[in-house]
Amino acid sequence: MWNANAPRDIPKDEAYAYKDYYPGHDYVDVLATDVYNFDYEQKDYEELLSLAEGKLIALGEVGELPKLEILAAQPKWAWFMVWADWLETHNTLQRVMTIYSLNETLTLDELPK
Numbered sequence: 001m002w003n004a005n006a007p008r009d010i011p012k013d014e015a016y017a018y019k020d021y022y023p024g025h026d027y028v029d030v031l032a033t034d035v036y037n038f039d040y041e042q043k044d045y046e047e048l049l050s051l052a053e054g055k056l057i058a059l060g061e062v063g064e065l066p067k068l069e070i071l072a073a074q075p076k077w078a079w080f081m082v083w084a085d086w087l088e089t090h091n092t093l094q095r096v097m098t099i100y101s102l103n104e105t106l107t108l109d110e111l112p113k
Helices: 042-052 068-073 084-089 093-100
Strands: 002-005 030-035 056-062 077-082
Touching (some): 042 056
């Protein structure tokens, strides 16, 4: 698995285009990205999908859970992992319940034993 920061347009916050550091398909089965500050940019999602060429893409780390409209516009994420402390401090209980209750979201208790 290869994991990079999502490209950002924040001054003095270094995160570059995925293609600049991607090692290639011979070395990677899953391409993941970290999304900070609720920065779910559609152009970054499309760039990662294009680079993946059909391989899985994932949200390696997130602080704020994606909203329903983001998941609808970006449906190919295989999984997400939210920072444990941010689950409660940067997400409303309603958003947590909504996202974890989606049919598309699998939780530990739903996995085969």
